[in-house]
Amino acid sequence: MNVLEISKLKVGETRSSRLDETPPKLSQAEKDALVQQYHPDYIKEAYGTIRVGMNKGEQTVHRVVSLLEGESPLASESIRLEAKQQVDVLIIGGGGAGSMAALAAKASGASVLMTTKLRLGDSNTVMAEGGMQVAVSPEDSPVRHFLDSLRGGQMANDKILLKTLVEEGPSVVKWLIDNGVMFDREEDGNLSLRPGGGSSKARLVRCKDYTGLELMRVLKDCVLNEQIEVLEYMPVLELLTDEAGGCSGAILKNLDTNQHFVVQAKTVIIATGGIGRLHIQGFPTSNHYGATGDGLPLSYRAGAKLTLQDTFQYHPTGAVFPEAMAGILVTEAIRSVGAHLLNVNGDRFIGEMETRDAVASAIIRECAEGRGVETPSGRKGVWLDMPLVDTLNGAGTLEDRFPNMVKQFSRYEIDITKEPVLIYPTLHYQNGGVEVDVDGESGVNNLFVAGEASGGLHGRNRLMGNSLLDIMVYGKRAGEAAAKRATSTEYKSITLQHLDRFHEAQKEAGVIPDTVSPILFPDYVNKS
Amino acid sequence: MTATSTEGVAPKQITIEVMGKFYQVPEGLTMLQAMWHTGHELTRGVGCLGGICGACSATYRTKDSIKIKSTLACQTLIEDGMSFSLVHTYYPNRKIPYDFKEMEDPKQDLFRYYPEAALCRNCNTCTLACPKGIDVRAAVWKAVFGDFEECAEHFMPCVMCSLCVPVCIADIAPNQVGVFVRRAQGIFFENKSPQLKNRVDEIEKGVYDQEWERVLNLSDAQLLAD
Ligand SMILES: Cc1cc2nc3c(=O)[nH]c(=O)nc-3n(C[C@H](O)[C@H](O)[C@H](O)COP(=O)(O)OP(=O)(O)OC[C@H]3O[C@@H](n4cnc5c(N)ncnc54)[C@H](O)[C@@H]3O)c2cc1C
Numbered sequence: 123m124n125v126l127e128i129s130k131l132k133v134g135e136t137r138s139s140r141l142d143e144t145p146p147k148l149s150q151a152e153k154d155a156l157v158q159q160y161h162p163d164y165i166k167e168a169y170g171t172i173r174v175g176m177n178k179g180e181q182t183v184h185r186v187v188s189l190l191e192g193e194s195p196l197a198s199e200s201i202r203l204e205a206k207q208q209v210d211v212l213i214i215g216g217g218g219a220g221s222m223a224a225l226a227a228k229a230s231g232a233s234v235l236m237t238t239k240l241r242l243g244d245s246n247t248v249m250a251e252g253g254m255q256v257a258v259s260p261e262d263s264p265v266r267h268f269l270d271s272l273r274g275g276q277m278a279n280d281k282i283l284l285k286t287l288v289e290e291g292p293s294v295v296k297w298l299i300d301n302g303v304m305f306d307r308e309e310d311g312n313l314s315l316r317p318g319g320g321s322s323k324a325r326l327v328r329c330k331d332y333t334g335l336e337l338m339r340v341l342k343d344c345v346l347n348e349q350i351e352v353l354e355y356m357p358v359l360e361l362l363t364d365e366a367g368g369c370s371g372a373i374l375k376n377l378d379t380n381q382h383f384v385v386q387a388k389t390v391i392i393a394t395g396g397i398g399r400l401h402i403q404g405f406p407t408s409n410h411y412g413a414t415g416d417g418l419p420l421s422y423r424a425g426a427k428l429t430l431q432d433t434f435q436y437h438p439t440g441a442v443f444p445e446a447m448a449g450i451l452v453t454e455a456i457r458s459v460g461a462h463l464l465n466v467n468g469d470r471f472i473g474e475m476e477t478r479d480a481v482a483s484a485i486i487r488e489c490a491e492g493r494g495v496e497t498p499s500g501r502k503g504v505w506l507d508m509p510l511v512d513t514l515n516g517a518g519t520l521e522d523r524f525p526n527m528v529k530q531f532s533r534y535e536i537d538i539t540k541e542p543v544l545i546y547p548t549l550h551y552q553n554g555g556v557e558v559d560v561d562g563e564s565g566v567n568n569l570f571v572a573g574e575a576s577g578g579l580h581g582r583n584r585l586m587g588n589s590l591l592d593i594m595v596y597g598k599r600a601g602e603a604a605a606k607r608a609t610s611t612e613y614k615s616i617t618l619q620h621l622d623r624f625h626e627a628q629k630e631a632g633v634i635p636d637t638v639s640p641i642l643f644p645d646y647v648n649k650s
Numbered sequence: 651m652t653a654t655s656t657e658g659v660a661p662k663q664i665t666i667e668v669m670g671k672f673y674q675v676p677e678g679l680t681m682l683q684a685m686w687h688t689g690h691e692l693t694r695g696v697g698c699l700g701g702i703c704g705a706c707s708a709t710y711r712t713k714d715s716i717k718i719k720s721t722l723a724c725q726t727l728i729e730d731g732m733s734f735s736l737v738h739t740y741y742p743n744r745k746i747p748y749d750f751k752e753m754e755d756p757k758q759d760l761f762r763y764y765p766e767a768a769l770c771r772n773c774n775t776c777t778l779a780c781p782k783g784i785d786v787r788a789a790v791w792k793a794v795f796g797d798f799e800e801c802a803e804h805f806m807p808c809v810m811c812s813l814c815v816p817v818c819i820a821d822i823a824p825n826q827v828g829v830f831v832r833r834a835q836g837i838f839f840e841n842k843s844p845q846l847k848n849r850v851d852e853i854e855k856g857v858y859d860q861e862w863e864r865v866l867n868l869s870d871a872q873l874l875a876d
Pocket residue numbers: 214215216217218219220237238239240241243244245246247248249250251252253254255333334356357358359393394395396408409410412413414416417451550551572573574575586587588589590591593640642
């Protein structure tokens with residue numbers, strides 16, 4: 123028997139003796155020390171200084187620095203800036219934030235065009251499992267939700283954005299229900315609520331472990347029923363600006379024909395989501411194929427400012443075995459119903475419901491200090507004791523509440539109702555992003571940003587379930603604000619003057635771009 | 651770092667056929683990973699890479715089998731002698747717009763939008779085609795007989811890959827029926843949540859205004875202690 127098998131047996135052996143054990147809750151000081159020593163956000167060598175643009179002089183990871191300083195894909199081509207289509211509101215990105223924005227903008231009376239890199243709905247949104255935070259129980263309040271999120275975010279959250287999020291949460295959930303989203307319920311009709319990491323009250327609403335799928339399916343159906351025009355496989359390569367520096371449209375690329383498509387718009391909403399597929403610091407990722415952070419260089423070159431661009435969320439529990447599943451998320455909800463984390467000796471080493479930054483750091487510590495388990499392909503991980511969920515909550519709980527997870531592992535002949543799985547932190551979420559106001563507007567006039575591409579709301583660490591709420595609340599707000607602006611203004615000129623300015627700045631700072639950005643897709647193709 | 655990282659022990663090489671061409675690849679890869687490994691650039695045919703978006707529908711045949719099966723390529727491990735192709739072109743599906751606000755009896759309206767749903771001839775190819783293991787045929791029958799609750803339950807894991815659509819001899823689009831039924835069930839037949847309604851009302855009435863006033867005036871140190 124190999125080390126992995128022996129260690130797996132230990133997990134089974136210690137299961138019953140661990141039942142009543144609770145690891146002590148970390149004090150703020152202990153947590154800070156743990157995170158600062160092990161969390162990837164604190165690895166100095168991984169960071170560089172941004173040399174041009176609004177965040178000049180600030181830090182982020184090398185990969186993002188090179189995207190922000192990158193060359194526009196249009197630099198080597200001559201483009202005729204003649205609008206093929208005119209629209210009040212152009213929405214970039216077909217995930218949850220984009221769909222919500224499109225619906226809201228349409229409902230506010232604007233003409234809407236949505237363009238997306240893959241198909242409508244192929245996104246991080248569709249992948250969400252755990253659920254959405256909303257303070258609805260009588261023991262809970264929006265203020266509690268606010269305080270928990272602020273603490274989780276290391277007090278770096280934009281308080282006005284956060285207050286708006288928690289206050290508008292319940293009504294946006296009501297809107298979703300009124301449109302047919304089937305959240306799990308209690309017998310009395312109330313929403314079934316579960317605790318999430320870093321939350322003092324149970325406030326996670328969900329649809330088994332298909333929350334994102336359910337939300338996206340409904341939103342997509344709404345977008346199609348509203349007959350909103352959607353361009354698929356048409357990513358944006360560059361924004362367009364007017365003489366005054368405001369945003370006035372975008373240049374798209376038809377991936378089937380390689381032709382450019384120029385759109386003139388009165389307002390533009392970027393809803394391009396996160397960055398997982400950049401594989402920052404070599405981490406595997408839970409994100410969809412299109413999560414290459416395109417919204418960041420696009421808005422940055424147009425003159426927008428980013429905030430908290432140096433902080434990323436590494437979800438504590440990404441699968442590391444089998445290799446084909448590396449990076450795939452194992453939802454935090456599994457821990458919230460009792461699954462333990464164990465090192466190679468079958469010992470617990472962290473309270474499972476500490477915030478994500480702390481739990482991820484503790485797992486990295488165990489592996490760095492030789493208490494991890496090595497997989498056949500050389501990855502390291504620790505155990506997540508899934509069968510314990512059934513022991514604690516009754517047989518059949520996993521099958522009933524996490525059917526997707528059971529199915530996913532069973533494809534590789536792993537029965538999670540009987541055996542633990544190996545996990546390691548996976549690159550999951552971009553905590554920061556483009557700085558926006560409470561209507562989602564960026565520093566560039568008429569350029570709105572919503573969802574994971576924006577930053578500020580979540581501080582330095584997003585709490586589980588706050589992102590789905592974010593995309594709903596701020597997708598809607600951005601859609602409404604952009605529509606309002608658009609229906610009371612005229613079309614402006616479409617130019618690439620911002621690129622000229624950016625090139626000047628690059629020259630001045632002596633920056634020679636080493637990447638063309640946005641990159642659109644990760645490069646997985648074997649060239650040999 | 652790539653999705654097909656294979657450092658460590660050298661895995662066994664196997665032979666697969668991708669769209670009519672043969673390749674040697676290490677075992678343990680999914681179909682999509684094998685395509686990258688063999689140099690295929692992919693735009694269409696990839697989405698979430700997590701088995702939940704339905705972008706990567708594929709058909710395949712295993713060694714010595716005469717059966718052509720369908721699956722999700724991001725979720726299927728290749729095996730020696732397997733032959734496969736993505737169905738990644740595009741399904742020219744028809745989508746009929748509807749508005750639930752105009753409906754009074756969605757169980758009848760189902761037949762207005764999807765009259766063919768009642769014509770199922772029980773061939774069961776939809777169920778066989780479903781990569782998520784949904785009993786599609788049973789679910790469609792439930793819809794037809796007005797058991798929306800049960801139908802909705804069946805379609806919960808539907809990723810809208812559309813593999814059930816072209817195989818239907820009665821021209822039903824079962825996945826579209828599924829979305830219609832689930833939304834109708836949610837809008838018309840689920841219980842209301844009294845707690846949610848209360849909270850929305852409370853916020854509207856400004857019940858928390860005072861507490862906000864207090865909290866927003868606290869310093870960070872006070873907030874941490876609160
Ligand atoms: C596996 C997983 C599980 C999660 N679970 C939860 C959870 O339980 N609770 C929670 O709150 N959050 C969860 N999250 C986070 C949450 O799902 C996302 O942060 C959120 O859905 C992001 O929504 P979005 O609309 O901003 O971006 P996305 O949903 O990712 O949509 C972005 C869209 O933009 C498109 N796009 C990208 N670049 C371009 C371009 N250049 N041009 C045009 N289009 C482009 C993309 O293809 C995509 O369609 C999870 C995330 C993942 C990956």
